[in-house]
Amino acid sequence: MRYFYLSLFFLLGTSLSSETVLLKGGLVHSGDGNSAIIQDILLSDNIIKAVGDNLIIDGNTRVIELDGLPVTPGLISPLSNLGIVEINALDVTRDDESEVLTAGFSIFNAFNPHSTGIPWNRSNGITSAISTPSPSRASVFGLGSYFILDGSLEIKGLKDIAMFGRIGATYGSRAETLSMLDSLLDIGRMLGTTPIQEILELSLVEKLDIQSQDIFALGKVVNEGLPFVLETNRAVDILQALALKEKYNLNLVLVSIEEAPMVLDRIKESDTPVIIDPMDNIPNSFDELGSSLELGRILDQAGIKIMFSTQRSHNYHLMRQGSGNAVAHGMSYESAIAGMTKVVADTFKLGNRGSIESGKFADIIVWDGDPLEPSSFPKIVMIDGVIQDLSSRSSRLTERYTNKEDKPSSYKH
Incomplete structure (x- = not known):
């Protein structure tokens, strides 16, 4: 009971x-x-x-x-809005969007450890999570932070551990989105050699109303190896993302990647980890026509590091159901467990968490049955x-x- x-x-x-x-x-x-x-x-x-x-x-x-x-x-959600969104349809309960900042928008100081979504997910095995800004019209929409979900007002976690963005079926021209992303990354790279004041005077920076916080955040992605988590699905867009990884030496993480089987060798060669939703087999756009329940198995057998997301807002524990679905379609059972724990901790450098071994923090779940059921x-x-x-x-x-x-x-x- x-x-x-x-x-x-x-x-x-x-x-x-x-x-x-x-x-x-x-x-x-x-x-x-x-x-x-x-x-x-x-x-x-x-x-x-x-x-x-x-x-x-x-x-x-x-x-x-x-x-x-x-x-x-303890399970770790790599994508969530825990602690920063209470009710999706009620703007006054949302702290996941900015009207001024883009790349430099950080949600860290808005985190509410007493959010009602936290006990619900914790009681279902989620002990920590990365909370992220919501997608916006920009190709990059801000910085996510990592939080321990123990409910304490003494918030424990890591601030601004990754940048989040998206290319593909978004607002505006796909070509313009890719061009703008390339330009933003180039601006970030300039920070290593050019004073911030000179960068702020560039015509593109003024045109897009880019703030100094945005430029410093982009600099961390390009110059310091801050993970860049990029959602995309179309095979050619995945190749564009991998080209940007090579050009700027990005610490890239790909999300969704429904058409990944078409470019499987390129993803493997790039040693790029991925985040997928194994329950997603119904296309929501023309970018997702390759959606398949077999995606987890295909990626796992190729030796690609896999993590899990879910489309169910506030119910991030359902990634456990998704990983079980991936196992049902051929993914390794222990790869599925690792994809909710150690792979997340290693990818985002979360310290001594994510596995049961000597020296690690004791984040541990005892289940009443199969964890993937x-x-x-x-x-x-x-x-x-x-x-x-x-x-x-x-x-x-x-x-x-x-x-x-x-x-x-x-x-x-």
Whole structure:
């Protein structure tokens, strides 16, 4: 029963951060691509101290018997609006767009750790996420940041870890969009040799009303290797993106890439990681006519690093369903687990997270069944070694309206 976690949380809760704990006998999917095996996990001071069999413990170690339940690292969403968008249709609850900045727009200081979407996703296994600006008419629309979803007002995360953009079926001419993106990247490259004031006086910069924050952000992409996450689908546009990667030595990440099988060798040769939605097999534009449920398998068998997104706003935990769908169509099971954990951490340089191994932060999920089955749910969610409360607005509403206690009708309606 899902509500097992309530008593466990109150029993163990915050005390775990200051004591040694042994998670004993779980089926551990480490996130590194290797097959799962039954192992013990020793935690202390928020860190995984050891993973193995018959670990030596002392009398002060708290032991939690897992009896073969599946264990994974905490899931990491590479694309979300968690903490910056509450209701999509209500502008006053959105902090994901700017009317002044483009490339330099950062959402970091708008993050709300008490957003109602966070407990819901955390209770479904998402322990951290990259929140991003929303797409705009510009080819680049700002900087995403990484957040730990523990609900604390002492926000933990990494500011401005990647730039986000899009080419293809957007507003205006495709040719103009590509030309403008090339020009913006060239402006960023100039920052290494040209004073900012001179760049601000360029005719294109003045025409587009580009601000100094935009130029500095572009400079980080071109000169400092800040990841550039670019959404595109048409095969020729993917090739254009790879050409820009080579021209500017970009740390490129491709998103969506429905026609990737047509240029598979080029993506592999470029060693470019990708983010896909394995549930997306219905074209939304002429750019997506190659949409297929086989995309995950094709990319995985080519040795391309894969991460996952979902089209369901606020329900980023559904990338777990998407990855399961990819496995059902031939993708490796452990590649799917890695695509929600270690691949994300490695791609975006998220520090000691994303896998179950000694020295990593103890972001750990214990599942009541197969992690890739939508009917499975977390029994334990740990962030930095602390067991989290898995209640959410949804679970509280469920309890309220299914409660059989004799209460006034006004309470239930």
